[in-house]
Amino acid sequence: MVEVKATKATHDTTTVLSWYRRMYEIRAFEEHIQKLFSKGEVRGTTHLATGQEAVAIGTAEALRPGDKVLCTYRGHHHCLARGMSPERAFAEILGRATGVCGGKGGSMHLTDVTKGLYGSYAIVGAHLPIAVGMAWASKIRNEQDVTVVFFGDGTTTIGAFHEAVNMAAVWSLPVLFICENNRYSEYTPIDKVCPVPRAAADRAPAYGLDGIVVDGNDIVAVRDAVAAAADRARSGGGPAIIEAETYRHGGHSRADPAKYRPQEEVDAWLARDPLAAAERTLLAAGVDTAAARAEVDASLNAAVRAALAAPEPDLAAMYTDVFAPEGAR
Amino acid sequence: MTTINYRQAITEGIARAMRRDERVVFLGEDVGEAGGAFKSTVGLIEEFGPGRVWDTPISEQAIIGAAMGAAMNGLRPIAEIMFSDFLSVCWDGIANEIAKARYMTGGQLEVPLVIRTHNGAGMGFGAQHSQSLENMAMMVPGLKVVAPSNPADLVGLLASAVDDPDPVLFFEHKNLFNDKGEVPDGDHCVPLGRAAIVRPGTDVTIVSLAAMVPVALEAAEALGGQGVSCEVLDLRCLAPLDLDAIVASVEKTSRLVVVEENPRACGWGAEIASLVVEHAFWSLDGPIMRITGAPVPVPFAANLEAAAIPSAAGVVEQMTAALASA
Numbered sequence A: 001m002v003e004v005k006a007t008k009a010t011h012d013t014t015t016v017l018s019w020y021r022r023m024y025e026i027r028a029f030e031e032h033i034q035k036l037f038s039k040g041e042v043r044g045t046t047h048l049a050t051g052q053e054a055v056a057i058g059t060a061e062a063l064r065p066g067d068k069v070l071c072t073y074r075g076h077h078h079c080l081a082r083g084m085s086p087e088r089a090f091a092e093i094l095g096r097a098t099g100v101c102g103g104k105g106g107s108m109h110l111t112d113v114t115k116g117l118y119g120s121y122a123i124v125g126a127h128l129p130i131a132v133g134m135a136w137a138s139k140i141r142n143e144q145d146v147t148v149v150f151f152g153d154g155t156t157t158i159g160a161f162h163e164a165v166n167m168a169a170v171w172s173l174p175v176l177f178i179c180e181n182n183r184y185s186e187y188t189p190i191d192k193v194c195p196v197p198r199a200a201a202d203r204a205p206a207y208g209l210d211g212i213v214v215d216g217n218d219i220v221a222v223r224d225a226v227a228a229a230a231d232r233a234r235s236g237g238g239p240a241i242i243e244a245e246t247y248r249h250g251g252h253s254r255a256d257p258a259k260y261r262p263q264e265e266v267d268a269w270l271a272r273d274p275l276a277a278a279e280r281t282l283l284a285a286g287v288d289t290a291a292a293r294a295e296v297d298a299s300l301n302a303a304v305r306a307a308l309a310a311p312e313p314d315l316a317a318m319y320t321d322v323f324a325p326e327g328a329r
Numbered sequence B: 001m002t003t004i005n006y007r008q009a010i011t012e013g014i015a016r017a018m019r020r021d022e023r024v025v026f027l028g029e030d031v032g033e034a035g036g037a038f039k040s041t042v043g044l045i046e047e048f049g050p051g052r053v054w055d056t057p058i059s060e061q062a063i064i065g066a067a068m069g070a071a072m073n074g075l076r077p078i079a080e081i082m083f084s085d086f087l088s089v090c091w092d093g094i095a096n097e098i099a100k101a102r103y104m105t106g107g108q109l110e111v112p113l114v115i116r117t118h119n120g121a122g123m124g125f126g127a128q129h130s131q132s133l134e135n136m137a138m139m140v141p142g143l144k145v146v147a148p149s150n151p152a153d154l155v156g157l158l159a160s161a162v163d164d165p166d167p168v169l170f171f172e173h174k175n176l177f178n179d180k181g182e183v184p185d186g187d188h189c190v191p192l193g194r195a196a197i198v199r200p201g202t203d204v205t206i207v208s209l210a211a212m213v214p215v216a217l218e219a220a221e222a223l224g225g226q227g228v229s230c231e232v233l234d235l236r237c238l239a240p241l242d243l244d245a246i247v248a249s250v251e252k253t254s255r256l257v258v259v260e261e262n263p264r265a266c267g268w269g270a271e272i273a274s275l276v277v278e279h280a281f282w283s284l285d286g287p288i289m290r291i292t293g294a295p296v297p298v299p300f301a302a303n304l305e306a307a308a309i310p311s312a313a314g315v316v317e318q319m320t321a322a323l324a325s326a
Helices: A013-038 A053-062 A076-081 A086-093 A127-140 A153-157 A159-170 A201-207 A219-234 A263-270 A274-284 A290-309 A315-319 B006-020 B044-048 B060-072 B084-098 B134-138 B151-163 B212-225 B243-253 B268-283 B302-308 B312-325
Strands: A002-004 A068-072 A117-121 A147-152 A175-181 A211-215 A240-245 B002-005 B024-028 B053-055 B076-083 B114-119 B144-146 B168-173 B180-183 B196-199 B204-208 B230-234 B237-239 B256-263 B289-293
Touching (some): A013 A053, A013 A086, A053 A274, A068 A076, A086 A290, A117 A127, A127 A147, A127 A175, A147 A153, A153 A159, A159 A201, A201 A240, A211 A219, A219 A240, B006 B076, B006 B180, B044 B053, B060 B076, B084 B114, B084 B168, B114 B151, B134 B144, B134 B268, B243 B268, B256 B268, B256 B312
Parallel strands (some): A002 A211, A068 A147, B024 B076, B114 B168, B144 B168
Antiparallel strands (some): B144 B237, B196 B230
């Protein structure tokens, strides 16, 4: 087991403010979605990532433009961190023609290949073998790109996790398995369904890998852990399993009030909110965060308005993209 | 023109695809060093090396996922699933991920891959290694479904499948392995979605697929001796389906028999019967006949297995009885 701690290096306030701003954008985005859902504007379901912003931004800070990212149905934060347009993300979640997937994907399938986002997958664990294939192609072509695949602690109990990690290890592929351990496998505490304390990292030695554990609410620690693993993978060192310990501030999905969680646990994790921590750091350095919040709020408000005003998909879109357009190669 | 058997055509088809396009890579269990569980991939790793022919762990989910990811990242993978029965182990990858990726992302993701698998009964492998499952793939929007009946079609259809921008499930029938046929040299290509009239006739249309094509041909020959002229259609593909060819043949013969190996319920023959009723009802001179596998798991004992799947003698008997009562 390797525990990665944050570097002691102090970061200048401009950098910390930039991280704060990016984490705040995710937080505010998720709050908009919750409100839109409550008002009946969002159909189906949503899985918010409030509280997990540091994993997304820390990872994004460690990656290069050519790197590939695959997320789960709880993936809004990863997509925004990687540069997805909030307006097009809102539009997709609202089922509008201007959405990133033209309204055919929804909250659980946000995708933007131009930003290196190769899909959000709504079947638990399904995307881990796909990430292995992405990395396999990079290896075959001798490219330096790494593929990052995010998943939750609950994913470690499904077969695809083990098949994917095994194949990545025996083929020494440049893929980073990043487990966001938010303590809950949907509604069930992970320790009730997983026999080891660190759901992902403790399994790593079975595949000849070091289990890397990092404080998922510490953006610097996440960035450093991912950067080190990515460097190693780029130079042929093979895959890594990184377990980022974090917390889902809300419930699993939709209006889940998450009453199954002990209040003292919730309080302890809320006290470690990565966004509040960054704000404390900035305030201690004499930097006011209000202006950054106001800018993000104005921008997201405009994005929501634009998305709500956007048209529904044309009915003809129903029959496109089942197969390639005639003649495509 | 080379004469080879169906098993050799598998190797030849993969080799031609790999020679033609360097993006083609091949993965599966025992496909490299061992030359394939059915010796249908002998020599590929020697010609193309371990950088393009990859032996995998016994991990069907990982094989399918890796093929999908590689296809999304610019390669043209051919993945082998040793027995089609094992598709059920990786059905999530096939039906939920591969088939839906293009659609759910509004066309951003493409999954140009071929999943090859050994299909069908007749070799005494028992219920978990003998199923005919093309119909399961046919019902999933986003998948193309191919099942060749002879070496030339196998090589030609595989060329089209590898070249296709969409995912293709390619069913090779185990009971055809030793069937020989001439395969054209060069860039022999059979387009997806075009049925072949393998025997012209005027009295009745028999639609068949894969190992049921030789069964239908043998039955047609016997019925010809009784003065019944059968037109035999080899569908080659279930998706895209050549409805035009089926309708044109029924309009000519006015009678339709479908011969399929899979169990009767929801078999592809039911879909074709339904389509013909919609599109050529007024051409029909009698009820459509469906000859199918029995609604049982494929049994092991030789006599039971033979009785559970359509045979030429059985087709002749059922068609003769139907024509007599018509």
